[in-house]
Every structure is written in C-alpha cells, then in structure tokens.
Amino acid sequence: MAQNDLEARHLDTLDRDLGRFSNLELATSYVSRPLVAPGIALVFVLLAGLGALMAFGAASNGLIVSMAAIFGAYMALNIGANDVANNMGPAVGANALTMGGAIAIAAIFETAGALIAGGDVVGTISKGIIAPDSIGTQQIFIWAMLAALLSSALWVNLATWVGAPVSTTHSVVGGVMGAGIAAAGFAAVNWAMMGKIAASWVISPLLGGLIAAGFLWFIKARIIYRDDKIAAARVWVPVLIGIMAGAFSAYLALKGLKKVVDVSFGMALLIGLVMGIGCWLAMIPIIRRQSRGLENRNKSLKVLFGIPLVVSAALLSFAHGANDVANAVGPLAAIVQASQSGLIEGDVAIPFWVMLIGAFGLSFGLFLFGPKLIRMVGSQITKLNPMRAYCVSLSAALTVIVASWLGLPVSSTHIAVGAIFGVGFFREWDAERRLRKAQGMTPERPRLGPEERSRRKLVRRSHVMTIAAAWVITVPAAAALSAAVFLALSAIGG
Numbered sequence: 001m002a003q004n005d006l007e008a009r010h011l012d013t014l015d016r017d018l019g020r021f022s023n024l025e026l027a028t029s030y031v032s033r034p035l036v037a038p039g040i041a042l043v044f045v046l047l048a049g050l051g052a053l054m055a056f057g058a059a060s061n062g063l064i065v066s067m068a069a070i071f072g073a074y075m076a077l078n079i080g081a082n083d084v085a086n087n088m089g090p091a092v093g094a095n096a097l098t099m100g101g102a103i104a105i106a107a108i109f110e111t112a113g114a115l116i117a118g119g120d121v122v123g124t125i126s127k128g129i130i131a132p133d134s135i136g137t138q139q140i141f142i143w144a145m146l147a148a149l150l151s152s153a154l155w156v157n158l159a160t161w162v163g164a165p166v167s168t169t170h171s172v173v174g175g176v177m178g179a180g181i182a183a184a185g186f187a188a189v190n191w192a193m194m195g196k197i198a199a200s201w202v203i204s205p206l207l208g209g210l211i212a213a214g215f216l217w218f219i220k221a222r223i224i225y226r227d228d229k230i231a232a233a234r235v236w237v238p239v240l241i242g243i244m245a246g247a248f249s250a251y252l253a254l255k256g257l258k259k260v261v262d263v264s265f266g267m268a269l270l271i272g273l274v275m276g277i278g279c280w281l282a283m284i285p286i287i288r289r290q291s292r293g294l295e296n297r298n299k300s301l302k303v304l305f306g307i308p309l310v311v312s313a314a315l316l317s318f319a320h321g322a323n324d325v326a327n328a329v330g331p332l333a334a335i336v337q338a339s340q341s342g343l344i345e346g347d348v349a350i351p352f353w354v355m356l357i358g359a360f361g362l363s364f365g366l367f368l369f370g371p372k373l374i375r376m377v378g379s380q381i382t383k384l385n386p387m388r389a390y391c392v393s394l395s396a397a398l399t400v401i402v403a404s405w406l407g408l409p410v411s412s413t414h415i416a417v418g419a420i421f422g423v424g425f426f427r428e429w430d431a432e433r434r435l436r437k438a439q440g441m442t443p444e445r446p447r448l449g450p451e452e453r454s455r456r457k458l459v460r461r462s463h464v465m466t467i468a469a470a471w472v473i474t475v476p477a478a479a480a481l482s483a484a485v486f487l488a489l490s491a492i493g494g
Contacts, residue, residue: 201414
C-alpha cells in the first residue's frame with residue numbers, strides 16, 4: 001500500500017513537472033515568435049555581406065563593399081516592408097485578396113520587376129541632389145554613400161515600426177543630402193531640385209486624392225445611384241477597365257520597362273490608348289457573362305471589380321520593383337564602382353549580384369514585415385470596397401503619368417495614401433450631401449450637430465496627422481541622421 005502511495009506521489013510530481021515543461025515550451029514559443037522574422041532578416045543581411053566579401057575579398061575595399069552590401073540588403077528589406085502597402089493595401093482592405101495571396105503576388109511581381117525591368121543605370125549622386133565635383137576624394141564619397149544608405153534604411157525602419165507609410169525615395173534623397181552637406185557644406189546641395197521634391201509633398205497626395213475622388217464620383221453617379229445598377233455596370237465597367245488597362249500600359253512603359261525598351265512619353269500614351277481600347281472591347285462580353293443572375297444591389301457590383309483590382313495590384317508591384325529597387329542598391333552600386341575603378345562621377349551600372357540583393361530584399365521585407373503596413377493602408381484609414389480600391393489603384397497610375405508629363409517628381413507612397421484619403425473624404429462629403437437632400441436641409445441651415453458630424457466621419461483623423469507629419473520630416477530627419485552617420489564613419493575611418 002505504501003509502495004502504491006509512493007508511486008502515485010511520483011506520478012503526481014512527474015505530471016506537475018511535465019506541466020511546467022509544457023508551459024515553459026508555450027511561453028518560449030510565444031516569446032520567440034516575434035524574433036523569427038528579424039532572425040530570418042538578419043540571416044539574409046549577413047549572407048549579402050558574406051557574398052560581397054567573397055567577391056571582393058582580395059580587393060583593398062573588400063570589407064567596405066561587404067558593409068555596403070549589408071546596408072543595401074537592410075534598406076531593401078525596409079523598402080519591401082513599407083512600400084508594398086501602397087500596392088497591396090487597397091486590394092486586401094477591399095477583401096479582393098487575402099493577406100497571404102497579396103504577399104505571394106507582391107513577392108513574385110516585385111522580384112520580376114526588379115530583375116527583368118530594374119534600372120540598370122543610376123545617377124552616382126542620387127537624382128542630382130549633390131554636385132559630384134564637391135565630394136572630393138574616393139574615400140569621402142564612399143563614406144557619404146554608406147551614410148546615406150544606412151540612415152535612409154534606419155528612417156524607413158522607424159516609420160514602418162510606428163505604422164507610417166513614407167517615401168523611400170525621399171528617404172534616400174534626404175540621406176544623400178545630409179551626407180553631402182556633412183562632407184562638402186550647404187553649397188554642394190542642388191536646392192532647386194530640393195524645392196521640387198518639397199513641392200511634391202503637397203502635389204502627390206493632392207493629385208492622387210483628386211483623381212481617386214473623381215473616379216469614385218463617376219462610379220457612384222453612373223452605376224451605384226442608378227435604378228438598374230447591373231445594366232449600368234454592363235455599360236460602364238468595361239469602359240472603366242479599359243481606362244485602367246490603358247493607364248497601366250502607359251505607366252509600365254514609362255516607369256517599369258526602361259531597361260527592356262526605351263519609349264518616349266508620346267509613345268507611352270499611344271501604347272496606353274491602343275491597350276485601353278482593346279481591353280474595353282474585350283471586356284464587354286466578359287462583363288455581360290459575369291453579370292448574369294446578379295441581384296440589383298451594390299454588393300453584386302463587387303464581383304465585377306475584383307479581378308481588375310487584383311491585376312492592378314500585381315502590375316503596381318511589378319512597376320514598383322522595377323522603379324524603386326535602385327533606392328536600395330543605387331548607393332551600393334556606386335560604392336562598388338568607386339571601389340573598383342575610383343570613379344565617382346557619371347552613371348553607375350548596377351551589377352547583377354547587386355540587383356539580386358535588391359530584388360530578394362524587397363521580397364523578404366514584404367513577406368516578413370509587410371502585413372502591418374498593408375493592414376494600416378488597407379483598412380485603418382478608411383473602409384475600402386472593390387470600387388473604392390479600384391479608384392485608388394487607377395489614381396496611382398494616372399497620377400504618375402500626369403506628373404511625368406508635367407515634369408514633377410512625385411512619390412508613389414504619397415499618391416496611394418493621398419488617393420485613399422481622397423476616397424474617404426469624398427465619401428464623407430457625399431454622405432452628408434445625400435442626407436441634406438433627403439431631409440430637405442440647406443447649407444445655410446444644417447441640422448447636424450457637432451457630435452453627429454464627428455460620428456459620421458469616415459476617415460480616421462489621427463492617421464492623417466501621423467502620416468502627414470512623417471512625410472514632412474522624412475527628408476530633414478534622414479538628412480540629419482545621415483550627417484551624423486557620415487561624421488561617425490569618417491572619424492572611425494580616419
């Protein structure tokens with residue numbers, strides 16, 4: 001009997017110990033889960049540096065090139081984490097794509113855009129911000145590019161952490177400017193170009209918002225508010241898809257295919273016109289088939305906009321990969337060229353292994369860290385459905401075309417987020433207008449009190465202020481950080 005009691009006590013003790021181990025495993029799993037993504041990112045960054053070291057180990061600047069590859073890989077990860085939200089956020093917010101589907105499509109098309117159509121030439125001093133002859137020696141130039149790369153990556157990382165979609169292009173520009181000022185003084189900066197970039201802080205979101213709101217007004221007036229919505233959709237949805245096809249064809253010709261073929265602005269518009277008309281004619285019978293049996297209500301219209309929205313998100317990702325990969329690897333390519341040949345002026349050819357770092361860094365960044373910004377852009381600013389998300393995606397392509405025609409430097413991030421704000425604020429205005437009309441109110445005698453007005457707001461004002469503040473301080477913050485990093489590197493390098 002005593003033996004049985006002793007065995008029972010041992011079993012109870014063993015059960016308690018196993019329970020503790022089980023709880024410990026659960027706790028360890030819970031604690032370590034947030035470290036998986038940074039761990040994978042760290043491995044990728046170290047592999048990029050190791051690969052560069054193996055390629056340049058015998059060269060005198062092998063360690064510097066390896067450090068630059070690490071910084072470039074880190075920047076590419078952050079661009080993928082932050083910028084992917086511009087392309088995929090609206091489609092995910094509209095429930096046209098799941099988060100997993102969005103990440104898979106973005107990873108494929110971002111990588112394809114970077115490797116197939118990524119710019120093979122980039123200006124040594126990003127976008128003419130700093131006069132090349134002001135930098136001086138090869139060593140100073142390398143420190144400046146390293147500082148620009150690290151500071152812009154740190155700033156984009158911080159913005160992603162606080163949930164603010166910022167322009168990675170502006171971050172790189174700020175980094176180059178800050179390092180240039182620290183190296184050669186304020187006179188080295190091309191202030192006219194900086195003035196254009198500052199103007200784009202206002203122009204990009206306003207253009208994006210106005211174009212998106214205009215298309216949403218058109219959809220509401222011509223389809224949603226009609227008595228027979230399905231009949232109206234059969235007429236206008238093919239037209240709208242044709243406009244989108246034309247806009248994206250011109251957009252890709254201008255921004256995404258520079259490496260494959262060089263086309264003029266007029267030729268890009270002609271390509272867009274031909275593709276738009278062809279797609280419009282092709283979609284007429286398809287939309288008729290899709291609309292058969294649909295109920296005459298707004299929810300049915302979402303079916304007709306779902307596939308165009310997914311295609312637009314994929315094309316935006318392709319163009320982004322082609323256009324913005326240089327932000328990650330441009331300074332790295334400049335460092336490689338300066339280390340190999342000593343040249344710090346003129347154009348820099350981007351080696352294939354450098355482009356690989358940028359392409360895979362974009363994909364890893366969006367896969368590991370992209371969901372946070374995708375959710376914020378897609379659902380936390382204003383509620384999106386396929387029609388509204390369609391307006392946002394179309395606005396992104398059209399605004400870039402208009403800006404190229406006007407010669408204005410614009411940010412794809414500012415355009416996309418501005419378009420979402422434009423859609424949300426238009427919905428607020430339209431809802432109040434319709435309410436006034438239904439209740440016989442006039443602008444002179446509104447019947448809505450302040451509390452009711454606040455309750456009916458469809459755009460989160462807190463996000464407006466956070467994002468606007470992040471946009472305004474991106475260039476000066478990246479510049480200040482870059483100047484500090486440059487001075488530190490110069491002191492360490494002697």
